[in-house]
Amino acid sequence: MVNLTIDGKEVKVGKTATIYEAAKEAGVHIPVLCYAKKLLPYGACRICLVEVEQMKGRLIPSCTTPATEGMVVTTMSDEIRKVRKTVLEFLLVNHVIECPVCDKGGECDLQDLTYEYEVISNRFEGEKFDLPKDEINPLIERNMNRCVLCGKCARVCDEVVGYGSYSFINRGFETKIATAFDRGLNCEFCGQCVSMCPVGAILPRPFKFKARPWQLKEVNSVCGYCGNGCTVTLGTKDNEVQTIRFNDKTGVNDGNLCIRGRFGASYVNSDKRLTSPLIRKNGELVEASWEEALETVATGLRDAGSSTGILSGARLTNEELFLVKGLAKAVGTGNLDHSGGECYKGVTQGLQETLGLQASTATFPQVENAKAILAIRTDFYETHPVFGMVVNQAVKRNDAQLTVIGDKQGKLTRMPHARTLQHKPGLEVNILNAMCRFLLDEGLAKIDGLQGVEELKVALADYSVDAVAAAAGVDAAAIKQTARELATVENAAILLAYGLPYTANSRELGLAAANLSLLTGIAGRAGSGLYLCGEKSNSQGAIDLQILPAAGALGASGMLKAASEGKLKALYVAAEDMLVSYPDKSLVEKALEKTSFVVVQDIFLSETARKADVVLPAASFAEKSGTVTNAERRIQRLNPGIKSPGQAKSDFAIFQALLSALGATAPADEAAAFAELSAATSGYEMVSLDMVGDQGYVWGSDNLAPEMRNLVAVAGGKAIEAKYQLVVGSSLYHSGTTSLHAKGPMAVVAEPYIEFGREDAAELKVVDGDLVKIKAAGGVISAKAKVDRRLPKGVLFAPYHFGALDLNRIYHGQAAIAVEVSK
Amino acid sequence: MFREFAKGLSITLKHLLPGNSTTVDYPKVKLEMSPRFRGLHRLVPTQTREKCVACYLCPTVCPAKCITVESAENEQGEKYPRVYKIDLLRCIFCGYCVEACPVEAIEMSDEYELANYKREDFNFEKERLLR
Ligand code: SF4
Ligand code: SF4
Ligand code: SF4
Ligand code: SF4
Ligand code: SF4
Ligand code: FES
Numbered sequence: 017m018v019n020l021t022i023d024g025k026e027v028k029v030g031k032t033a034t035i036y037e038a039a040k041e042a043g044v045h046i047p048v049l050c051y052a053k054k055l056l057p058y059g060a061c062r063i064c065l066v067e068v069e070q071m072k073g074r075l076i077p078s079c080t081t082p083a084t085e086g087m088v089v090t091t092m093s094d095e096i097r098k099v100r101k102t103v104l105e106f107l108l109v110n111h112v113i114e115c116p117v118c119d120k121g122g123e124c125d126l127q128d129l130t131y132e133y134e135v136i137s138n139r140f141e142g143e144k145f146d147l148p149k150d151e152i153n154p155l156i157e158r159n160m161n162r163c164v165l166c167g168k169c170a171r172v173c174d175e176v177v178g179y180g181s182y183s184f185i186n187r188g189f190e191t192k193i194a195t196a197f198d199r200g201l202n203c204e205f206c207g208q209c210v211s212m213c214p215v216g217a218i219l220p221r222p223f224k225f226k227a228r229p230w231q232l233k234e235v236n237s238v239c240g241y242c243g244n245g246c247t248v249t250l251g252t253k254d255n256e257v258q259t260i261r262f263n264d265k266t267g268v269n270d271g272n273l274c275i276r277g278r279f280g281a282s283y284v285n286s287d288k289r290l291t292s293p294l295i296r297k298n299g300e301l302v303e304a305s306w307e308e309a310l311e312t313v314a315t316g317l318r319d320a321g322s323s324t325g326i327l328s329g330a331r332l333t334n335e336e337l338f339l340v341k342g343l344a345k346a347v348g349t350g351n352l353d354h355s356g357g358e359c360y361k362g363v364t365q366g367l368q369e370t371l372g373l374q375a376s377t378a379t380f381p382q383v384e385n386a387k388a389i390l391a392i393r394t395d396f397y398e399t400h401p402v403f404g405m406v407v408n409q410a411v412k413r414n415d416a417q418l419t420v421i422g423d424k425q426g427k428l429t430r431m432p433h434a435r436t437l438q439h440k441p442g443l444e445v446n447i448l449n450a451m452c453r454f455l456l457d458e459g460l461a462k463i464d465g466l467q468g469v470e471e472l473k474v475a476l477a478d479y480s481v482d483a484v485a486a487a488a489g490v491d492a493a494a495i496k497q498t499a500r501e502l503a504t505v506e507n508a509a510i511l512l513a514y515g516l517p518y519t520a521n522s523r524e525l526g527l528a529a530a531n532l533s534l535l536t537g538i539a540g541r542a543g544s545g546l547y548l549c550g551e552k553s554n555s556q557g558a559i560d561l562q563i564l565p566a567a568g569a570l571g572a573s574g575m576l577k578a579a580s581e582g583k584l585k586a587l588y589v590a591a592e593d594m595l596v597s598y599p600d601k602s603l604v605e606k607a608l609e610k611t612s613f614v615v616v617q618d619i620f621l622s623e624t625a626r627k628a629d630v631v632l633p634a635a636s637f638a639e640k641s642g643t644v645t646n647a648e649r650r651i652q653r654l655n656p657g658i659k660s661p662g663q664a665k666s667d668f669a670i671f672q673a674l675l676s677a678l679g680a681t682a683p684a685d686e687a688a689a690f691a692e693l694s695a696a697t698s699g700y701e702m703v704s705l706d707m708v709g710d711q712g713y714v715w716g717s718d719n720l721a722p723e724m725r726n727l728v729a730v731a732g733g734k735a736i737e738a739k740y741q742l743v744v745g746s747s748l749y750h751s752g753t754t755s756l757h758a759k760g761p762m763a764v765v766a767e768p769y770i771e772f773g774r775e776d777a778a779e780l781k782v783v784d785g786d787l788v789k790i791k792a793a794g795g796v797i798s799a800k801a802k803v804d805r806r807l808p809k810g811v812l813f814a815p816y817h818f819g820a821l822d823l824n825r826i827y828h829g830q831a832a833i834a835v836e837v838s839k
Numbered sequence: 840m841f842r843e844f845a846k847g848l849s850i851t852l853k854h855l856l857p858g859n860s861t862t863v864d865y866p867k868v869k870l871e872m873s874p875r876f877r878g879l880h881r882l883v884p885t886q887t888r889e890k891c892v893a894c895y896l897c898p899t900v901c902p903a904k905c906i907t908v909e910s911a912e913n914e915q916g917e918k919y920p921r922v923y924k925i926d927l928l929r930c931i932f933c934g935y936c937v938e939a940c941p942v943e944a945i946e947m948s949d950e951y952e953l954a955n956y957k958r959e960d961f962n963f964e965k966e967r968l969l970r
Contacts, residue, residue, distance in 0.1 A: 225910045
């Protein structure tokens with residue numbers, strides 16, 4: 017601790033604090049332009065100059081100078097005022113002052129400071145900047161005539177995002193921020209640079225000329241896409257979400273967002289939203305009243321009784337999921353499941369058998385201090401981008417060693433000194449097994465208190481590092497080195513993402529990852545953790561609430577199978593577009609066809625909804641309240657920012673009405689539902705709604721200790737023999753099928769594609785944009801080709817979000833699909 | 840007493856003589872307004888468009904909240920007011936909008952004859968204000 021005096025106030029701060037941070041702590045305001053909490057100190061703008069007793073004779077930049085013992089700091093004097101004013105005058109020499117047409121006006125740091133320091137004239141003269149604007153991409157507009165060269169954009173893109181779009185080019189007055197070769201911006205469009213720019217030099221294009229910042233109402237909610245659970249602050253006006261506002265005070269994400277969070281919320285304003293209940297009459301879906309629709313649904317479900325199947329998406333809130341359970345009970349069926357069933361259940365079952373848990377054992381911020389990180393699957397960044405940014409910071413700031421087990425290259429594998437164990441598709445488990453075996457053989461494993469060590473040793477006989485390395489095409493030394501690091505460093509993390517396109521070997525993966533986390537001691541140790549990252553915003557909540565089949569009843573795949581054989585009388589599908597996103601489209605089609613009564617509750621008329629008998633219009637995340645639980649077990653609140661279009665109702669209200677139509681009771685509101693569900697959910701017993709504050713509430717505390725430590729042997733996969741293998745996954749710009757209705761993500765990736773590695777592309781004479789046909793058991797799909805550097809020879813990739821691709825005709829949940837390629 | 844009465848009345852009568860009245864014979868005669876008079880608003884046009892750049896300062900400052908601006912991007916990529924509307928029934932003619940405008944795009948004219956038959960007719964859209 018360091019003691020210092022700032023403007024007469026005594027302050028005590030940590031050793032690493034700067035003068036600026038100390039002043040902030042003391043409640044003393046110092047103006048800044050180039051400082052940002054989440055970036056390393058830089059000292060570019062000199063607006064934060066202060067006087068320090070001990071360093072007389074010059075002014076000291078407070079944002080870069082460490083606070084030292086006994087310092088006496090003055091933050092305002094005539095001289096300071098004069099110098100700051102001069103700094104502003106310099107900045108304004110060539111700044112094109114066009115505040116009336118600049119969207120930053122009203123929240124521009126330069127504007128505010130100019131006003132505060134009364135810079136009404138300028139003693140200096142110079143030419144105004146006249147640089148061309150960068151308006152090539154549809155999401156981010158750059159106008160370097162307004163830049164104050166604070167470097168925040170370049171720094172955030174490098175330090176946090178790890179993309180590295182920008183740097184300063186030229187010297188002196190000519191200095192400017194530019195992309196490589198000064199071309200138009202073409203990056204992952206996370207918009208972090210937009211949120212950092214203190215002036216109007218980098219702005220969100222979808223919001224261009226839409227409104228002034230002071231006209232927007234700000235509502236903090238939670239991003240509706242992935243399980244990262246980032247806080248998004250909706251800027252609303254005229255009952256529309258106009259833009260997403262910067263907010264680094266609430267939640268887990270430090271103001272960081274990915275393209276989906278920042279530019280993907282526009283689907284809530286879409287005019288394609290469902291606005292009225294629909295009932296199928298004479299083969300056509302026609303608009304109907306809520307009374308009629310609810311009556312029809314209640315009758316249908318009552319008739320079907322125990323042969324009803326209920327499938328829920330993982331984007332519903334905890335409260336809504338709780339009512340889903342109530343609905344199943346009221347109908348008298350045990351056939352209940354959420355998203356994809358087997359993919360989620362597999363992983364969680366695996367963890368349950370080994371650790372007695374079904375959740376991450378630690379929180380995201382702990383990863384920043386990890387020394388070794390193992391990411392299973394390269395797509396981890398694509399599915400959980402903001403968590404990926406945390407990993408990037410651990411690597412860049414803490415020099416963490418990142419290892420990726422993946423069948424392709426990707427953003428994570430390109431991080432500094434990242435090690436990639438690039439294996440043949442489907443062999444992740446084998447590599448994890450080899451690591452376990454290595455730890456056991458070398459005596460590095462922390463086997464105290466573990467059960468099943470001997471059995472595991474025996475079972476891993478076939479998984480010697482060399483054998484696995486040879487079979488998977490991975491460097492044996494790298495496997496060993498990774499295992500050694502994970503077991504020996506102080507803090508380590510294992511990251512495992514799951515989701516609908518990753519249904520293969522899911523239980524096996526859960527088991528293998530859990531085994532490794534036990535042998536390395538990662539599970540349950542403070543500072544380390546095994547992270548289980550669900551694809552959807554409330555995947556963890558759905559697991560916690562046990563949206564699972566009752567004993568002896570059917571899960572998702574079981575229901576679909578039974579339904580396809582005509583054995584189910586009714587299907588109730590909430591917030592899922594099964595026809596597009598579930599493996600095996602033909603099975604889903606048949607199930608929908610053979611089931612006499614299908615209800616779909618969604619916000620759009622999805623492909624699945626088109627096949628329904630009754631469609632109920634639901635509300636988006638921006639329209640409802642309730643709680644969701646993110647991948648680190650953090651319970652956070654949703655807050656409504658706008659009203660639902662037309663007659664659409666929140667899923668909560670729909671279930672409520674349905675329950676009372678079925679003669680059951682339902683909680684009066686979300687708060688009452690939370691009270692009930694927390695009493696009934698393990699881990700939530702002690703949580704009350706008022707504990708869920710701005711930072712949410714992590715159930716089970718920051719580090720969750722395993723209930724048991726049981727090693728379970730698990731068999732690895734087998735690589736398939738085929739010249740070309742297609743792997744399925746997530747694209748960075750999309751999440752599930754919802755983002756296909758959002759303008760931002762669609763502006764970047766609007767169409768399905770099949771990705772080829774360069775070698776394959778050259779051999780097949782395929783270039784970007786060629787139409788290619790992919791033939792496999794189940795059918796032929798075709799899409800435009802995209803050639804990139806991520807894929808090894810013989811491996812192709814396709815994103816699963818697009819219904820138009822019909823990917824699930826050939827994707828039935830395999831790790832890799834043997835395909836034939838033709839043009 | 841009578842003398843005082845006659846004196847007073849004579850003043851009155853003098854004022855009744857033609858040429859001594861201050862009342863303007865409206866609507867046959869109309870007053871010349873002072874340049875500072877605050878009458879009906881006028882949006883200043885330029886050669887090609889309105890001068891207003893839709894900065895939202897006037898609707899923000901307006902105490903009667905009677906100005907509606909909706910900004911948009913025109914073909915040249917400039918910001919312009921797609922909608923500019925003043926509800927004159929609510930306007931209190933304070934002139935703050937004129938004062939706030941950073942580009943001198945709005946003025947107040949000397950026009951004060953604003954009577955109308957229908958409420959809607961007091962909604963002055965951009966076209967009516969651009970003169
Ligand atoms: S960047 Fe700030 S100072 Fe410059 S034109 Fe925009 S609002 Fe005005
Ligand atoms: S949008 Fe993200 S990736 Fe692109 S330049 Fe900005 S910070 Fe970098
Ligand atoms: S573009 Fe914005 S963030 Fe980047 S250097 Fe200029 S002012 Fe700073
Ligand atoms: S999609 Fe996920 S990572 Fe991206 S902003 Fe939303 S919650 Fe965060
Ligand atoms: S203040 Fe002037 S430029 Fe701004 S909206 Fe009003 S009239 Fe237009
Ligand atoms: S804020 Fe300290 S130099 Fe810019």
